[in-house]
Structures are given as C-alpha cells and as structure tokens.
Amino acid sequence: MRTVEEHRAALVGLVSALPPVTVGLTESLGRVLAADVVAAVDLPGFDNSAMDGYAVRSADVVGATPASPAVLEVDGDIAAGDTRAHVLRAGASMRIMTGAPMPEGADAVVPVEASDGGVSRVALTLAAEAGRHLRRRGEDVRAGDVVLRAGVRVTPGRLALIAAANVPDVLVLPLPRVHVLSTGDELVPVGLPLEHGQIVDSNGSMLAALIRAAGAELVGVGHLADDADAWRSLLEQVPGEPDLILTTGGVSMGAYDTVKEVLSATGTVDFVKVAMRPGMPQGGGVVGDRRTPIITLPGNPVSSFVSFHVFVLPVLRALAGLDPEPVTTDSVASQGWSSIPGKVEFTRVVVDADGARPSGGQGSHMLGALADATHLAVVGAETTEIRPGDGVHLLPLVGEDSSRGHR
Structure with missing residues (x-):
C-alpha cells in the first residue's frame, strides 16, 4: 500500500511543465506570468495635474491666503487628452483638469476649491509651492522598469498596470488541458428521470467544475458505460488533445470495474491502494500514442473530490510550471x-x-x-x-x- 506522499510523487512524475505561451492582454487575466513584464513607457508619461484647478507658476501665488488672494488672468483651459503644447506666461494661470498635461512654465496646481472659480480672471487663496498637486513624469514607473515579476498571477489590478505600461502581449504559463471521463452503467445525466438502481452522474459535473476553478482548461467531459471495447476505442484518441485525462469510477476490485480492466492490460497504468480515507483505490500512468498522462479516481463522489485536491491539483500545478507542493x-x-x-x-x-x-x-x-x-x-x-x-x-x-x- 502506498503512502499519500508516494502516490502524489508518482503522479507528478508522469508530467513535465508545458512550454509557456504568449497571449494578448485581455487573455492574461488569471494566468501566471512566465517572464518579467517590462514597461514600454514612463508612468505617468508626462507631467500632469493631480487635481481640477489652475496651473500656475508658484512664484505668482506666494503669500496667497483667503484674506489676501493672488489674482491672475486665466489664459485658457487644458482638458485631459489635450495634446497641444501650452506655455504659461508669468502672471497668468490656466484652468486645468485632473490628468491633463501641465503647460510649460507651470510648476504647481491650485485646486479649484481654493479659488473663486473664475474663467477669465481668478482669485487664488492657496500659496501652492513648486510641485504641489503635480504628478511628475516617470514618478511611478520608468520605461525599462520591471513592473511585474515572473511567477505572479495576473489580477485585474496587475492587468491594469500591464496595460498602462503599454505592453499588449505577455508570456504566461499555459492552462493545462484536461478531459474528464466518468464510467458506470448506473449513471444518468443530470436532469433526466431515474429508474430503479440509477444515480445522477454528479462526478462528471463536479470534476469539470473543479478543473475550471483550479485554473485549468476543460476540453471535454464524457461518460462511458461499462463497455471495455468502448473504452479501448476512446483511449486510442481522446478528443481535445488533452494534457491530462481524468477518469472517475471503475478502479476498485469489482467484477465490472472496466477502467481498471482495460487500463491494466496496457502495461502503462498502475492501480494501487493508498493509505488514506476516503479514496483508497487510485491509479495513474500514460495512455495512447501520445503517452497522455491519466489519473484514475474512485467513483464515490467524496472520494473523487478529495482525491482531486490531494493528487490532481499537484499534477495540474506541475503541468503549469508551478511548485506542485500542496498549499496548506x-x-x-x-x-x-x-x-x-x-x-x-x-x-x-x-x-x-x-x-x-x-x-x-x-x-x-x-x-x-x-x-x-x-x-x-x-x-x-x-x-x-x-x-x-x-x-x-x-x-x-x-x-x-x-x-x-x-x-
């Protein structure tokens, strides 16, 4: 009888990491980066305003207070997205919106709340020092900086950073492709009426959901009756070219344990007992000309569920190039x-x-x-x-x- 650790190691030993793939930014969410992401641009890309207000030369608002405001002419507006090259003359201001590029000569922003809101002439009540309410070019990220390291998962926030860094494609670890097969004459698809002795095939649905939740790609879910010829035919060429085949049921000592009967004859799949509860009957090996890894799980629903977490998850992580050790x-x-x-x-x-x-x-x-x-x-x-x-x-x-x- 194998220990849990021995069987896990045997299954992980069946696989090797799949080669990384390049995907577009929108496809990268949830994927693990296989290479560092390097910024293509500065962030911010130009000096810009952190507030809605007035771009000024700080020397022109020295000493400004609510009781003694600095009164300046307003030389126009700068909106976010304005690509014109503005120059601010001494003794004047320009209305500016959050994110808009600073005009040449301006070194501070007075928020609109510290003004009378004037559009041709404005009274400013804040003595904004140089650099006040500004976002300097490159203060967050410089072009050429590594913004994300290989090995981190792309979250919505990280995806936003990649996009802001103007990186359209990233190298990521692959999503392992998995095909699920359940077996048993007694199994009926969900939603159909049950006759005496029949049960719903919950394992197929459960394992499909677990595969998706684990971040792998489900390429097929099938069910076969206890028919040895049908199993032999299917295993010659499993649809979807999976990186892993996952079966449930038919691996114990019963007279109709077809999966064990068929796969034992190949000489490439081992069936063992593992010192665990639930989930003692287990199996694994490779099948077909492509020598596709296969893991055979017991048919009891909880045994199958537990076995997925104990054995299948480490294999999926190994296929994806991650540390297969269980996260506890x-x-x-x-x-x-x-x-x-x-x-x-x-x-x-x-x-x-x-x-x-x-x-x-x-x-x-x-x-x-x-x-x-x-x-x-x-x-x-x-x-x-x-x-x-x-x-x-x-x-x-x-x-x-x-x-x-x-x-």
Whole structure:
C-alpha cells in the first residue's frame, strides 16, 4: 500500500511543465506570468495635474491666503487628452483638469476649491509651492522598469498596470488541458428521470467544475458505460488533445470495474491502494500514442473530490510550471472527532472564527457534508482522536468562497 506522499510523487512524475505561451492582454487575466513584464513607457508619461484647478507658476501665488488672494488672468483651459503644447506666461494661470498635461512654465496646481472659480480672471487663496498637486513624469514607473515579476498571477489590478505600461502581449504559463471521463452503467445525466438502481452522474459535473476553478482548461467531459471495447476505442484518441485525462469510477476490485480492466492490460497504468480515507483505490500512468498522462479516481463522489485536491491539483500545478507542493494552512479544532489508525484521513471541515469542525457525515457518499465544507483537515495515520483545541493541518478547497469563515 502506498503512502499519500508516494502516490502524489508518482503522479507528478508522469508530467513535465508545458512550454509557456504568449497571449494578448485581455487573455492574461488569471494566468501566471512566465517572464518579467517590462514597461514600454514612463508612468505617468508626462507631467500632469493631480487635481481640477489652475496651473500656475508658484512664484505668482506666494503669500496667497483667503484674506489676501493672488489674482491672475486665466489664459485658457487644458482638458485631459489635450495634446497641444501650452506655455504659461508669468502672471497668468490656466484652468486645468485632473490628468491633463501641465503647460510649460507651470510648476504647481491650485485646486479649484481654493479659488473663486473664475474663467477669465481668478482669485487664488492657496500659496501652492513648486510641485504641489503635480504628478511628475516617470514618478511611478520608468520605461525599462520591471513592473511585474515572473511567477505572479495576473489580477485585474496587475492587468491594469500591464496595460498602462503599454505592453499588449505577455508570456504566461499555459492552462493545462484536461478531459474528464466518468464510467458506470448506473449513471444518468443530470436532469433526466431515474429508474430503479440509477444515480445522477454528479462526478462528471463536479470534476469539470473543479478543473475550471483550479485554473485549468476543460476540453471535454464524457461518460462511458461499462463497455471495455468502448473504452479501448476512446483511449486510442481522446478528443481535445488533452494534457491530462481524468477518469472517475471503475478502479476498485469489482467484477465490472472496466477502467481498471482495460487500463491494466496496457502495461502503462498502475492501480494501487493508498493509505488514506476516503479514496483508497487510485491509479495513474500514460495512455495512447501520445503517452497522455491519466489519473484514475474512485467513483464515490467524496472520494473523487478529495482525491482531486490531494493528487490532481499537484499534477495540474506541475503541468503549469508551478511548485506542485500542496498549499496548506493551519487552524485549531473547535470540535473534536475521531479517526481510524493506519490511514491519513481527510476530514471535510468548516473553518470559521472558532476554528475547524467537521461539516457533517464523513461517508464517501455523503455530498451534503461536502457542500458545506471549506477545507480538508489532514489527520495523520498515527492519530485516532482530534480534541478541541488541537492544531489541525488544512487543505483549502478549490473555488471555495473566501468570505466564509477564516482563510
């Protein structure tokens, strides 16, 4: 029987990082940068006003106060986007809008709130010193500066920075392409009536959602009955040219475990037991002429869900060129629970301000507790009892709303 760490390492060893790809700015959101982003322009690109007000020469407003304002002529307006070259003469001002380029000769801005709002002649009540309410060219970023380092994910704010730096395309880590296949004569697509002995194929929908939430690209979701010939035919050429095939069901010891029957015969896929609960039956290897990596997950919904977080996520991260080590956090138990010896147990828990507590029934078929969970508590194989106040190691669940509880 393998340990969790041994099986994770075996699966990660099946893949190597995919080559980076260049994408347009609008496609980069959520992607991880594979190269530094270098600014093509200064930010700001020119001296501009930080306020709506009046561009002035600071020497012309020395001593200005509400009781003794400086009165200047207004030589015109400068709006944001004005590309003309303006020159401010001594003893005059120009009305200027936020973001508009400063006229030559001006070295300060008096906000409109410190004026009488005049349009041909204005009384200014602020003695603005040189540099007041100005944004200097390049004070944020200089052309040639690295504005974002490789390895960071493009968020909306970072995308805005890339755009402002006038960089239209970026090199990013690829989104691994995944095809999901569920198996079982008893499975029926969601929305159809069920006959006696049939169940809804929730695993296909669940794994598809997990793949998207994990930032990978879903290239197909399919279902096959327990038909060995159909499986052999499909695995010869899986649609979508995936980087990873993910199956669920048919990997245990039953007479109709077709996935195991077909893939065992290839000699390129291993089926093992892993010392964990839920999710003991596991498998992995490569299939087809392209030697596409395949991970076979158990069919029980919670087992499949847990296995995705423990085994599939590290593989997706490795394909994307990221560190495959699971991202974990810690908390304390707000409520106790028991665990079996000899296996690592992944308890579905809710983490809130009080700590971690089981989210409900822990059977591998119990989706109700799964729907409420925010994390998986990783309970070591030597531990049989978690007591209130004990420290617990946690795997955050993919796509879980971070507004619920602590993260």
